Amino acid sequence: MSTPFSHTTRAIASDSIHALVLVTLLGFLLLIAWLIWFFTKDITIYSVSDDARLEQEQNTIHVSTQRVGRVITVDAELGDTLEVGDILVQLDTSVLDLSLKGDTKISESLKEQLDSVQRERRLLDKKFGEDEKALSDQLKILEQRYHLQVSNQKIQAEVADRYERLLEKQQSSELDYLAAKRAYQQMAMATLKIQADIRALEDRRAQLISEYELEVSTLRQRNQDIDGKLAEVDTRIQQSHLAVSEQKLRAPIAGTLAALAEIREGEVLAAGQQIATIQAEGLISIQAFFPPALALGHIRPGQQAQVKLDGFSWARYGQMEARVERVASAVQQGKVLVQLSLQGEVPPQLPLLHDLPARVEIATGKKTPYQLLLQRAGEMLSGKATEEIMVEGA
DSSP, X not given: OOOTTHHHHHHHHHHHHHHHXXXXXHHHHHHHHHHHHHHHXXXXXXXXXXXXXXXXXXXXXXXXXXXXXXXXXXXXXXXXXXXXXXXXXXXXXXXXXXXXXXXXXHHHHHHHHHHHHHHHHHHHHHXXXXXXXXXXXXXXXXXXXXXXXXXXXXXHHHHHHHHHHHHHTTSSOHHHHHHHHHHHHHHHXXXXXXXXXXXXXXXXXXXXXXXXXXXXXXXHXXXXXXXXXXXXXXXXXXXXXXXXHHTXXXXXXXXXEEEEOOOOTTOEEOTTOEEEXXXXXXXXXXXXXXXXXXHTTTXXXXXXXXXXXXXXXXXXXXXXXXXXXXXOSSOBTTBEEEEEEEESOOOTTSOOOTTOEEEEEEEEEEEOHHHHHHHHHHHHHHTOOOOEEEEEOX
16 A cells, blocks of 8 residues: 655655756866866966065266356255256356357358358359350351351362363463462462461360369369358357356256355356255165065066055055066075066055055966965975965966
8 A cells, every 4th residue: 555645755756866966967067167277277476575665766966067157146045946957056158258249240251251252153153154155156156157168168179170171171261260279279268267266266265264263263262261260160159159058057957956055146166166966856666575486487577566565555545567677696685686667657646755665566477276286285395485476367
């Protein structure tokens, strides 16, 4: 005889088996997922140093006189905040101004002389061009006349020869022959005269060119002499401007006037006398000290880092990004010095003060949980421990 709840009991047993199978399958899937994560997940490793300080480079410049000068005005006071180019002290420049004025007038006079030489050259070129063209035109006309005369002379020579042959055959009179011969001789004389005129024109043209080249050479020499003198005067003017500028002692850098000599108006300062000291704020860098096990072979220039200031919660005030610039090659007092530079914008709430303590975290690589477990096990067995933090990464 069956029990009253046999169907219910069988249903409960069936559901229990299904739930057990489902839980087992879910556990198996979670185990596979965990193993995949354990052997393949990349975790960023940071080497950490709590022994870090902000370092501010100090930039101090001393301002000195370049030459002897009498103080006209003192334009700065001790403790002033200066910008580049601000005048500290002005020295007398009256002698330099007088010399500069004289050289300026000389320069203007030389430039006028140079313009005059250039005008003479232009006029000379123009006149030579006109005269040379006129002679060339005349020479061309004479050469044309010469060629025509030679042609006519040849014809007349043939006429005279024909009359001479006819005279020998007594077919022409001696008077005709003599007239033809006289005409030929006149043409020959005319040809010789044209040749002489052509040679005379060629000589005149050669003389014109020679005179032109001589005058051009003279003007060129004058131009070079004036250019040389002008260059000397311009050099003196530039030196005078530089000397005048040096008599205004200016701030070479921006910063605070940390020292100012006790000088009064009218006092004569010697060349090279120090009159002021300016101190400017330098760049901020970070110096962190790491155990050799964390630094050597792990930290290299170019690696990215995070800097957190002691006493300023990074969640509230933020943190600074940095980059490794240099890793010391030697171990000093059991630590390795790592120097870093700030990168990007610094959160405005964080103060950048010299010697402010900080915490530095340098990303040194990626490892899987399996590799980290083996590393920790090795450290425990060897009795050594390194201060590293892990952040999961892709």
